[in-house]
Amino acid sequence: xxxxxxxxxxxxxxxxxxxxxxxxxxxxxxxxxxxxxxxxxxxxxxxxxxxxxxxxxxxxxxxxxxxxxxxxxxxxxxxxxxxxxxxxxxxxxxxxxxxxxxxxxxxxxxxxx
Amino acid sequence: xxxxxxxxxxxxxxxxxxxxxxxxxxxxxxxxxxxxxxxxxxxxxxxxxxxxxxxxxxxxxxxxxxxxxxxxxxxxxxxxxxxxxxxxxxxxxxxxxxxxxxxxxxxxxxxxx
Numbered sequence: 001x002x003x004x005x006x007x008x009x010x011x012x013x014x015x016x017x018x019x020x021x022x023x024x025x026x027x028x029x030x031x032x033x034x035x036x037x038x039x040x041x042x043x044x045x046x047x048x049x050x051x052x053x054x055x056x057x058x059x060x061x062x063x064x065x066x067x068x069x070x071x072x073x074x075x076x077x078x079x080x081x082x083x084x085x086x087x088x089x090x091x092x093x094x095x096x097x098x099x100x101x102x103x104x105x106x107x108x109x110x111x112x113x
Numbered sequence: 114x115x116x117x118x119x120x121x122x123x124x125x126x127x128x129x130x131x132x133x134x135x136x137x138x139x140x141x142x143x144x145x146x147x148x149x150x151x152x153x154x155x156x157x158x159x160x161x162x163x164x165x166x167x168x169x170x171x172x173x174x175x176x177x178x179x180x181x182x183x184x185x186x187x188x189x190x191x192x193x194x195x196x197x198x199x200x201x202x203x204x205x206x207x208x209x210x211x212x213x214x215x216x217x218x219x220x221x222x223x224x225x226x
Contacts, residue, residue: 004156031212042117042202042216043157056213091156099212104149104156 002026004105006092012111018080021108025073025094031055032069033102034077035091043091049075050098082112116140117205119217126224132190134220136203139184143205147214148177148188151200160201161188193224 005024013019025032030051035043047057051072069075079086089109093102118137126132144165149157163170163177170177176189203217
């Protein structure tokens with residue numbers, strides 16, 4: 001069974017630029033999560049989708065971050081404009097259903113200069 | 114305000130000995146706890162979980178203990194193997210399942226041959 005796929009794996013941008021990350025969850029998984037992991041910290045949940053609907057986005061900085069999950073499969077996370085403090089690893093996870101075990105992708109490492 | 118804390122950033126153990134990783138939480142609404150293991154350049158991988166109705170859960174070499182009155186849980190690995198060297202994250206949820214996770218900052222375990 002293929003795992004959660006993410007791209008790109010690495011991205012370097014300058015502050016005020018925009019960036020987008022892509023996630024392809026495990027086939028058949030209805031729930032998708034985006035996490036931000038700053039160096040030395042644990043992952044922090046940004047947004048959770050159930051199929052193509054948002055379940056929770058209370059920790060998403062909505063003035064600059066946006067996410068969508070069209071057709072309930074792939075998802076994109078966008079940052080516009082990026083700030084220095086957005087430098088982190090962005091992890092995507094999926095689970096079969098709400099409240100099931102989450103499987104994580106390898107993450108996208110973002111560096112904002 | 115960190116609701117889940119792992120106070121030891123690193124731990125070094127000899128192969129064959131016991132590894133004990135600790136985690137403290139402050140939110141009394143948390144009722145489900147998980148441990149994830151993370152290798153470099155990979156996403157976290159689910160290891161073991163425990164519900165608040167239990168005080169112990171075992172899976173092979175891994176045992177998680179929960180002390181609700183102390184708001185403390187620990188992961189025991191016996192015997193430790195060099196392949197166990199990784200970063201271990203404690204996570205908690207308030208929905209009696211593995212959803213809406215709050216992670217600790219992680220503990221880096223090094224198992225020496």
